[in-house]
Amino acid sequence: MDFSFTEEQNKFRQEVRNFLEEEIKKGYWEPACDAWVQGFDPGFTKRVAERGWIGLTWPKEYGGQERSHIDRLILTEEMLRYGTPAACHWFGDRQVGGAILSFGSDELKKEFLPRIVKGEAYFGLGMSEPGAGSDLASLQTRAVEDGDYYVINGQKTWASCAFFAHYFDVYARTDPEAPQHRGISEFIVDAQSPGLSRIPMTDITGTEAWNDIFFDNVRVHKRYLIGEKNRGFYQVLHQLDYERSGMERLMGNYPLFEAIIQFAKENKLSQEPVIRNKLAQLQIEFEVGRLLIYRVALVMEEGRAPNWESAMSKAYSTAFEQKLANAAMEVLGPYGQLVSDSKLAPIRGLAVHSYLGSKGYSLQAGTSEILKNVLAIRGLGLPSS
């Protein structure tokens, strides 16, 4: 065992910190909770890309750096610590690029990976549907072959990054006769395709971070099929393992963590035993979660897809984020309810926003219930029900 980082890794972490602190100093953006998924900032993505920090682990052939998954975790950990607006590249970097690498044709790899790496191709996800949430295999969006094309009809919901994504990673039914999980295929769909429309959804924080996407005879060329026809469900399971793997599940609202500790110190609240206890418990749970996530990166480093390991870390970590938001509200007392633009709102209203926003953390990318099923069945070998 070795819980240390190499000298190069420490240097890299410092390099990332220096870059981000410089960015903040220049006033390019302000640290924010959830900015990894909601922070739209093409300039930031471009500057990150210029440093070679998108597609860090990918083959050089496609513009990647062939660096380790630990390096990538260090990078994302720091991005989250500083609450960076990284949504433009986050999904392509985290999972869609990986899906193309694992299952896509050479043609697709050449077309998309270098553009993701350069920060020029933004991806959103089209997985969930109004009738297909946890039971993703029951999705109804149809893709029907028509010559060299597939014609897609249906509706996706909770599509992340939808208003700025150039492309969507879309799962649609290509064989309605086959058993549910054997009739789904994965496509890259151009967001500008005729027949594709996006309608923003307003979540309980008042943010329009997600969209409904409607497909009305959207034509997608066959070369934009990722992997094998009808194998999409297996591919999405693989992709979800990566979607769940990262530090954003623990540090999505990290700016709040720093802010509430600072607030407690400045207001002498930290001398109250109950508050000391509460904040220390959060710190303990945070550090444990961090180790669970580093384990996931080490699994990836061995060349395995993280499966129950990322299910474990994600379910654990989102519960932490929710506890953090709730504890911050408790520390602030009645002031906690004041939203960011209210008179007297403490810590920029971060707590109340995060309290509401965090309700979704344990739903995205697999509900905690689904994740615990994965952990129990795949990790512990319990019989499926």
Next chain:
Amino acid sequence: MKLTLTEEQEMLKKTARDFLAEKFPKTFVKQMEENETGYSRELWQEIAELGWMGLAFPEKYGGGDMSFLDLAVLLEEMGRACLPGPFFSTVVLGGLPILDHSSEEQKQEYLPKLIRGEKIFTLALTEPGYQNYDASSVTVEATPDDGNYIVTGTKLFVPDAHIADYLLCVARTKPKNGITIFLANAKNPRINYTVLKTIAGDKLCEVVFDQMPVPKANILGQLNQGWGAVQKIIERAAVGKCCEMVGNIQRVLEMTVDYAKERKQFDRPIGSFQIIQHHCADMATDVDGARFSIYQAAWMLSEGLPCTKEVAIAKAWAGEASQRVLALAHQIHGAIGVTIEHDLHFHTRRAKAAELAFGDADFYREAVAREMGL
């Protein structure tokens, strides 16, 4: 970064697991709980011959020259087996502090005997009253008298004191924070022992020093400057206890998952019910969280890195996580798990004892708070 054991450590783990399973079945553990001494001299000698007592000591004292991290692996297996006896007291509370803090002469005198299994050691630290492990709470006094110090007062929860040959006794030699560690002959007639009856059936003793003389030469480390060493001893003891705890709850998880696969109700294994699956998933998360945070602390100790925060995190987490794990284990085992015939209670009782030893979660949460600058 690497979170797996080396090949050698895996081998040590396997050897230990096999040996302990063979020699220390639960029937034997039960006997030892009921037996006044709490250990078997023959098995103690066998353990010594395996080189376990000496594992983490330098070769020149007869040790195996391995690291604290290697010892951690062994302690984990001992926790898994619910091993009775004075191994932890002798090695973690006695031997390693001697290695760290005593003179070369003292090391030469005591360590080879310890490593050969000839002598049993323990630590007399805790005292009656509220326990918060600070120097000011030490009331047992040692006053100089010619070539001796005379020790008076009561220590509590001293593991295996009744069978020990030597006691590391933490005593006040100066008002305020003048603390000294003495290496006392545990067979001194001016010591009275009472074995307390505990939840785990381990042998925690009340130790009363009635004007016990200890030669000045038996001071371990510096006169009046002992508290720093005591803190280090507590820190390592906490981590050692954590290693036992993770071994314990890992086993509990395995027992519970196995039971959930076998036990049928409503014509199906109960492990196929989602609620049971989620309980097991929660248990596994608690166990892995314990494993990584504990091994992080053990690794840092082993490397000689400052790790006050990491130790505090490990012990706070392990204490509460093990209680959650045992609660769910009992729930899933159902009524069979609360019978004395079933093995689960060995783990339940030891998990609670371990949680209370060397600082509980509240104690370490406060330590984390201090480390956070609160």
